[in-house]
Amino acid sequence: MLTLYLHIPFCKARCSYCDFYLVTRQGLVDPFFRALSLETVARSADLTGTIISAIHFGGGTPSLVPVRLLRGWLDQLRSLCTFAADIEIALEANPEDLTEETMDELRAAGITRLSLGVQSFLPEKLKILGRKHSALESQRVTAGALRTFDSVSVDLICGVPGEDLSMWNADLQTALALYPQHLSVYMLSVEPKTLLHRKIEKGIVTVPDDAVQASMYAVAMREAALHGYTHYELSNFCLPGHHSRYNLSSWKREPYLGFGPSAHSFLVAGEREIRMANVSSLTRYIAAPAHAVVFHEELSAEERFTEQVFLSLRINSGLEVEFLQKENKLGHLVARSIDQFTGKGWTVQHQGLLYLTEKGFLFADYIAAALIFG
Template identity: 35%
Template sequence: MAGIYIHIPFCKQACFYCDFHFTTSLKKKDELVGALVSELELRKDEFKNQTVETIYFGGGTPSLLTNQELQSLIDSVYKNYQVVTNPEITLEANPDDLTNRRIFELSKSPINRLSIGIQSFFEDDLKSMNRAHSSKEANNCLSEATSHFNNITIDLIYGIPNMSLEKWNENLQIAFGFGVNHISSYALTVEPKTALDTFIKKGQYPPMDDALAQLHFNHLISETAKQGFVHYEISNFGKPNYFSKHNTSYWQGKPYIGIGPSAHSFHGNTRSWNVSNNTKYIKSINENSLPNTKEILTIQEQYNEYVMTGLRTIWGVSLEKVQQDFGEVYKAYLIEQSQKHINQQLLYINQDKLLITKEGKFLSDGIASDLFKLN
């Protein structure tokens, strides 16, 4: 099984923390959608022996596309690829785009999963992040969306400077009240060259507080567990049968094609990424040329990636798979490097799987880097 990711590089306005590729100009939207349709056709042979299980519209803000534009892209997938009977088709959307009428129209389309960028239910938080929607719109869209869609995930951001634990808890309880079956939650981070980075350097925004973020993260784990969510990946919490099939395919090393400017693709030991420029992307596609850069991953790079992604999930890192795919030397190295973290009760081994403990989850990226093979 495989997945297709389609990047829609348009936003109404720039969130202060975002470093994804996007533009706030919609001038080339029609051209871009046409190029996406063409790229899907140009790359069909890459999946001639694969069956597509998931289609994911990410961005940017995919909900800026009309239903007709989204349908044209879905039609192109079905025309050029083998697709399972009931694929998971996800649309990332912002609350301000999800009017009652739009939600109803989407519910009649092939899209069967919504990923809604709530981030916070509080007005002051939304303004501090320069989000395009209001607290009222966040509540209204979820009230309507949950009456038409069963499969909904929302994004929430924790670790916002000066956010009290009580306020973070209220965010969670509001989310639970809507009965959503999946939550993706991320710490507010400072990416280079973003507006947030500039504000902090100028003293116009408080610096990040790791201790606060960890406090929020631990509370997130405990509260979602009480509601029946499974913490199946560091940033993802789903009720049984509501895990993201698309994102899970990334963590389990399944192949995927990334369509659109800046989109990444992966297939076994190869990776590629498209140019992060809408004009160059459109021009190249119109010339029937793929605007991407490719690399072949070494055994060492494949091992490091497997450790990084596996350790973030409830499925862990299989010692047997490490031995089969990379050899006894890598397995021995992994066990040796893991020992200090096992002694600190941050990692443990169960049924030949290397897993991260609750105490280790907040430190997962650092722990994984300690397990990488560097030479």
């Protein structure tokens, strides 16, 4: 089984906090899809004979491109490989691009899961994030998506400048009242060179402090659990059976192929694990799509171990303690670290597997680093 990712690098305008690779010139949409078709032909050897369990249209803003172009690529894929009978085909969408008709069209094209970049239901948060949709659109489109698709995910951001705990709670409760099958909650990450970063540097706005951010995350975990969601990954909550198949498979370090500019791929061949990255330039991608891969690296045993520990702790399927002790040069220290974390209420062990507790999720990276590097 294989999963596929397509990076669609177009957005109407850049949001204040975003540092993804994207362009705002829509004139290149058709040339991009022609290049994608050529990249797909060039990589057909990796696709032939495979069964695809999930396809993820990410970006950028996939909902910005005509549905006929998405359908065309899906048709090309179908001629090269087999889609699993219960395939998940997910599309990231911004509320301002969606009408009832577009959603019907997307569904008819084979999209099974809509991932809505809502980010907030509050006008003041949307404004500071530089989002292009209104709070009303967030609600109207989420409700419409839930009528059209069997699986809808809503992305929310917390820790936005000016936000306090009561604002976050109001935002979260609006999302929970709509009851999407999946909820992603991201703590605002202020990336260098973004508009938001510059505003913070100049003291124009300030982000909530660490204690408030930790409380926001704790409220999200508590409320999601009360509404019946499973906390299956650090930032992700779902109703039974509605996890993101593509994301979960990549967190489990299963192979995936990425298409489009700046997309990454991960291939497994026996004991070998290979990471690849496509060129992060739309013009270079369009000029030579058959040579889009510009980075290719086989992971060393240390890199594989590090990835496994970081990723396994993020998801709720646990990390094998025996693996941790055997593969780590500092394996003799692992038991002591685990005891310390368990004493603090950050980890629990069950049947040879180590899990983070809700408190432990707040320190996930610290715990992973301590288990790897001692």
